[in-house]
Each structure stands twice: as structure tokens, then as C-alpha cells.
Amino acid sequence: MNTYDKVQPRLLLSSITLAVLTLMNSATAQEMQRVEVTGSSIKRLATEAALPVSTIKAEEFAERGMTTLADVMMALPQSASLAPSNAGSGTNINLRGLGVNRTLVLLNGRRLANEAIADGYANLDVIPMSALSRVEILRDGASSIYGSDAIGGVVNFITKRDFEGASATAQYIQPEKSGGGDEQRLTLTVGKGSLAKDGWNVYASVDMHRRSRLAQKDRAELSSTELLTSIGRAPTLGSGGNAMPANFTTATNKTAQNPYFASGCVAPYSIIGGKNTCILNNQEYGTALHENEQLTFYARGTKRFNEDHTLSIDYMRGQEFILAARNPTNAVAVNGVNATLPSTSKWYPGASGGVPAVAGLKGEPLTVTWAVADYGVAVQKDKQVNQRIAVADENRFGEWDVRTGLVIGVSDRENYYDNGFFTGQGLLDGLKSGALNPFGLQDQAGRDYLKSISVDGQKNRDSRSTFTGVDVNASRSLMELAGGSMALALGADIHRDTTRDDKLAVQNSVTYLNSTSSHGEGARNVYAAFAELDVPLTKQLNLNLAVRDDYFSDFGNTINPKASFRYEPSKQIMFRGSANTGFRAPTLFDAYGYRLPGATGKTSAKWDDPLLCPGGKPGVAGTGTALPGFVASEVCNVALPKQVGSNADLRPEKSRGYTLGVVVEPIKSLTLSFDYWNIRMKDMLANLPEQVYFTDPAKYQSLIVRNPDRTINYIKNVTMNLGGQKAGGIDVSASYDFPRSDYGNFKVQLDGTYLTQFDNQLEKDSEFVSNVGRFGLASNGTTSSLPIITYRWKHTLKLGWAKGDWSAQMTQNYNSSYEDQNLVAQQYWRDIESYKVWNLTTSYKGFKNIQITAGITNLFDTNPPVTNHSGYANGYLSSAASPIGRSFNLRGTYNF
Structure with missing residues (x-):
């Protein structure tokens, strides 16, 4: 019988023969010791963990000039995270490129409530950075302790255990070039009591961070017409579309025209497009970095009753505002009625409003494609608040060390129209009455009318997710073996997840966004039990096996084992390895989120409709020709309607993974490690990559839904069970402490990942396609529409120096070269250059209670790599x- 079909909860533990010390101990305590003694040869190897864990201490955030946890995640060689400026939901972490839904984020070893809309991952921006002690990254997946859904790995943010005194920090980041992108951070931490002396401690930390918007025009050289033309994406290849001044067509002439084309359109709002049209000037409206504000608060109280018994309670509240600026509101069709300008309007070409006459017009109504430029960019405000209270008790009962915990988490997310949004029907009525001018900026009457139909300040979406869980973990020594004590750990946890997502009714009136009101709601209970056994067979060899049994109230039962070993034949070499299976149920959004019958948005890139704009190169926008009777700017080189949302027919996905590594210390102060990792997935939950609909339209014809007039109603792009994924690579780490000298202490450290395989299969039993170092067909449920980046090699190189009160660190973050997408109109082929950024910081702590750090980020002013990818x-x-x-x-930093 298929275990997923069982309807009654079943918590079955397989027999255990071999296991490590509880993963919670080995991944935390042992790894923490490893980091503290880095560079001390034999002792370091003796305490090296069997599982590959990376640790970043909080002190290193400052030493490397990091201001947010996004900086931390982007620098990780094992991370394929997207820059947070492109993630409207905040900062997320994508280990191994397997998807943000497959990386488990923890705070002090326990889960948070997920980001409230997608409900599949945690937003790191709400985690209190100033309260952190370190970050630990478990680089192999499917943790038996934390959850079998952690297919890509686990990131555990660990706060300070206690703090006494007071400390305040101020930080300012100023770009050399003019424009936005500056950052400010203020933190204050206060605490009282000493666990060691008084048996108690209470501390609290508040952290404020702000980054201003960096407009695309602030870095115009990165997106100049000359540069885009040189890579095959000349802006003038576009034609028609929504612009200011508006382009227009008539019932008898479907070729778009513009009354200002002959005079060069209207700077800076538009530039000359193809075929006698104007197009929106992306340099004027584009955003390089969104404005972002974060405010986090963390408080922790700990009471030590005796040597074995400690109780702690902590509370976290993280709040974030993201102001996402986008192209101006467009006047679009409402209920099938186009935006029309009648000849009675004074803004009709050649009439009293001063708009230039257009030859051939005889007073017929004009269908206009208009962008409302008067308010500039349209800005949406995204507000997120994540709260969590956690109670943890550590005690000893007889021979058992027992840990219990309670977590209650709530994540709220609200979206608002902040600036520049109007009702679609109001725009159409204003054009019809003559109040609005689609060919220029508004007069006072037009501005007053826009104000009357504005929806600015209104909430348009309200979402909430919750996490409530209890857990217990007990461990003890069983017997003495040749290598030490055999230890057993048993544990269980129960948690409930809920999600609710409401798109409010006001969205129906803002037709420009092609979104309508909806409601999605879901919940599940998860019951789990796990066990681990540590068997130190000899002083040199530890073997292990762990097992986890999960029951999902909506997807049934699953049992997943995990095995690992550590073998140290000598003090200079150690071998380690692990193997596991994983199981991930669809997220609550994927299974129960909104479901609407039509389009819910637009494609992220522009495409040619393969039916109505045929004759071009498949997948290359702007190469087709519109069929007679269709407007080129509506069917060629245009963002097309797309349907996303949940899917009731989804199945869980499964994985198998293993690691095999070696740690060596050939000479004193030099440590090297190499860990091979390999992950196999099937029934992968994801959306099809956008480009496949247009590069192979015949194959995906059934997913392109058309209206009676043959135009596209929507492209079905909801979450689906795709085929499989195969990923593998080698993590490399090297650390060397130079001999002490009169010039100070020098250290060099390298952490990198070499990708050997990243193959995707879009349908079951179809061909696997490699994505290593190229824009292939990778699709794995990542929330952003931008593609997964799978570098062949990625590393962080650190050069450190310290002498007395002075220290300095120079860091290089390196991404290898990449094959470009090359879906451009011309026959064109290029590679994306490697990207290497150097950062330099210097610190001084010679003043009493004061530490100062100064640095330069992107020391050599390296521009981001150029790409012709359509996204x-x-x-x-x-x-x-x-x-x-x-x-x-x-x-x-000043310490009181």
C-alpha cells in the first residue's frame, strides 16, 4: 500500500543500527569548536564534524563590511540566491540553486513563520542581525532533526546566548557615484545579569536599517542605448505599446502611429521606437535597487536554575518596508472596451489642445496605448511583520539530557498602492470626456481629474501565515565503546502551519496590473518522530544512522533515513560522508493558494505570439510579423498574459542525496577540505520556464489558452509536478595562518564551490538538459521570474591581517563566466564575463570602549556583467x- 494514501496518522520508527551524536549537537557544538580553533592542526581535526557545516561569526559581518543578511547570503559559495533588489518579498536563501522552498531557515534551531504570500520560505530581512552570534550552514540536505524538506540544506541563525552591558553601533554607506543606494544602520543592545555569576540574564536589541532607491537613470551607463544595441537588444527594436505620448490605431488602420514621432517623441518620458512609434524610456522609469527599510527587535531572558537546568524565553519582531517602483500606470482595456480618444476631445491630433495633426485622420476614434507619466514611476509599498516567541527548556532527568521547546510565529504581509495608481475605468472615462491628455502631461484640470480617480494609499492585498510547534529531544549515553560513549537521541515534534491570502476588491479596478480579487486559504498539521545513535567504534571511526518519520495531515506518511561517518586514520587526515533521502510536500500556497480562471499577470519578458506574430526565430522577440488585422505592438515583442497560482493536483517531491569529503592538514597551520555533494530529485514542484512556451510552441500548445479572436487569453504557468533534477559539485575550503612576524599576523582563507552537474528534466521521462554555466531550462519553484544562476565556479577569498589594535581584511567574491541566453534578433553569440568584486575593510580598537571600521566595497569599481537575456x-x-x-x-561601535 502506498503510504501517502493512508488517512490515519502513523509515526513509525525504523530500527536503528548506527548513528552520530545528535545532529543538533554535532552540527552546532562540534562545528562551533571547529571554528574557534581554526588553524590549530591536530585538535581541529579531532573535533571536525562528520557533516559539512560552514560557520560565519557575527564579528565577520563587520570585518567584511556587510550591512544586511542579504550580503551574507550573496557571498556564500553554496548559495544561488538572487540579489534582494529583485525579490519583492525581501531576502531569501537558495542553497545549491535548488530553490528557496528547499532551503530550511532556522532561528536558534527552530522554525519561523514563513513569508506570508508564498508561504514556502523565510524572509531573512526580519531576522535581528545585531543580536546574532553566528550563522551555521549545514551543506547537506534532508536533516533528520529539523525536517526532511530541507533538501538543499539548513541555515541556522544563532543569537547571543547572553549579553551584559550596553553597546551602540552606527554605520553609513555612501556610493561614490551620485544618485541613491546609500545605506544607514543604527543598533542598540542592552543587557543585565550574568549566567555564569548570577544565574540569569536579560538582554534586548533593536536594529534599524534603511537603503534609498537607486534609479536606473542613476547608473545610466549600465543600460545605455549603445550598450543594449551592442548585445543585440537595441531599445528601438520595440514598437508601439504604452508610452507618453501615446501611440494609437484606428478601426481601419491597425498600424500604430504617434503624433510626436517626427519630433523625436517627448524626452525623458519616451524615445523613438520602430515603425513610427514612441516607446517608454526604461532609463527614466527603471529601478536598479528598491527602497528598503527594516526595523527588528529581539529580546531574550534566560534563567539557570542549576548546572543542568536552564530556561530561556525569546521574542522577535521583524518589520520591513519595500517600496517597489515600476513603470507608470497604463490605460488598458476594461471588460473588452479599449482606451479610446474621441474626436470631440481637445487633445485629438490637430485639435485645439495643440497636439500635432496626423495625416490621414478623418475624425475617427483613436485606440490609444498610453502610460500616465505625470506621477512618474508607480510605487507599491510592501509591508511585512514577522513575530515569534520561543520557549526553550534544557534539563536533566536521571541519565537523560532533555530539551523541550514551544514556538509561536505569525507572519503578516500587506501591500498598498503608494503612488501613481488609478482606476482603469476612470482613465477610460477621462479620455472619453476630454479631461485627460494621452499625448502629453496634464493641465490643471487633468491633474485634478487624476487625483479624483487615484487609489493611492489603499491596501490591495492582505496575507498571513502562522507556525505553531512543540518539540522534545532527549539524549543519553548507552555504553562505552573503544572510541568513546555510544549515545542515543530520541525526539518528536508537532507543528501546525496555516496560510491565508486575500487580494482585495480594489485590484479589480486597477486593470493595469491585470490582477483580480481572490482568496486562498490552507492549513496542515505535521507530526514527526526521530532517533539517532552515535557509535564510536574506535578512536578513528564513528558510524551513524538517523531516521525521521513525518505524517502530513494532507499528504500522508513518509520515512526518511540519514547516515554519516567520520574516519580519522591519522591526525593529519579525516574522511567524512553522509547519505539521506528527502520528502517535500507542496507549500500551502502551491496547494491551496488562489486559483483564478484567467490571466493573473504578464510574462516577465517580451515575446512574439507564435500564432499571431509568426515567421520569426522561435523565442526571439521582435523577429515575427503581425498577421493582417492585428496590432504589432499587441502581438509582437510584448509581455503576454500569464496565469499563475495554485494547483490542486500536485504530488510531493522526493530526493536522494549524499556527500563524501576529506579534511587534511599536510603542514601546521594549513587546513584543506574537499566535499563532494550530489542530489537527485523527482516530481519536482515548479513552474515551467517562460521561454519554453515560445521556443517550442507546438509542444506546449495545450498550455496557451486563446480567446475566440485567437489572441492569447493566458499562458498557463501554475505550479506543476515537473520531471527531475540532478545536481552535484565539490565544496573546497583552504585556510592558512602565516608564521607570526613583526609585521603582524597574516591569514588567507578560500571557500568555493565547483559545480559538476546541474541537469533539469521538464517532464517525466524527457531528456535531461544541462544548466551548468548557462541559461538552460532550470526551473525549481524560485519565486522570482529571473532565471537560476548556476556558475561553474564560485568562491570567496579572504586575506586577513592583525597587529595590536589594528586589523584589516580584503575579500574577493568571484563568479565564473557564463554563456549568455543569446535569443536576440541578430545572429549573435556572446558569453557573460566573470564577475569579481574586491572589498577592503580596516578596523581599530585602540580607543577605550570604541571600535571603528572603515572600508571600501567594490574597491576597483567593477560594473555588473552585461547580459542579453530577455528577462x-x-x-x-x-x-x-x-x-x-x-x-x-x-x-x-561604542560599548557602555
């Missing part, structure tokens, strides 16, 4: 590189 309208790899350029960083 990057700005022409550079904005999802993986910063457009800010060289910036200066100053940080000061």
Missing part, C-alpha cells in the same frame, strides 16, 4: 551583481 531589460545581471559601484563604509 533583464536593464542589460546587466541584476539578480547576481550590484549596480552601485564603489562605495565607502564607515562603522563605529
